[in-house]
Amino acid sequence: QKEVEQDPGPLSVPEGAIVSLNCTYSNSAFQYFMWYRQYSRKGPELLMYTYSSGNKEDGRFTAQVDKSSKYISLFIRDSQPSDSATYLCAMSYLSGNTPLVFGKGTRLSVIA
């Protein structure tokens, strides 16, 4: 079993839809949870991060972490064609300068 599981999609939604992206993980030691957006042939761009369980909101984006279920989500409200990209979840055990464990990424297409 991989440490982090993420459905690669592709996921196609109409403009304005609410998008739900999810990851599950196996190691309960993960404490820091990040979401990255990656456009084709580019490096990942940090969207937001969450520490431990709970919700965090930033504009149209909401990140949720449920440590009891080892399940994290990213919601995108009022999705736009410019949101079309691959979304990667990433996790870490420690707060310091440590490498991240990534999911495969979910390819999202928002259709105008």
Next chain:
Amino acid sequence: GAVVSQHPSWVICKSGTSVKIECRSLDFQATTMFWYRQFPKQSLMLMATSNEGSKATYEQGVEKDKFLINHASLTLSTLTVTSAHPEDSSFYICSASPQGLVTEAFFGQGTRLTVV
């Protein structure tokens, strides 16, 4: 925000030759940088941890003699793929964190290597 610059963004080389990829932190110093590799439709996989002034730490299964890492200054780490083969074709990405926090990891643009 902090910028990590990677060069070149793409490279095509012949089998058996060596390729050097540079990763620079443009507006901060980074004692540690990470090198990842990403195959199509796969997640980023950590290859090695690059430490300024000391030897890199490689992940299991990554050949240190094939993937040479040099972190000669606080703003530059290089990855050299030696004697490249077609199976080394991949997307290579580096990351660094300005404050040494995992929640502030910035990534380079990535380098797409194609070995023919």
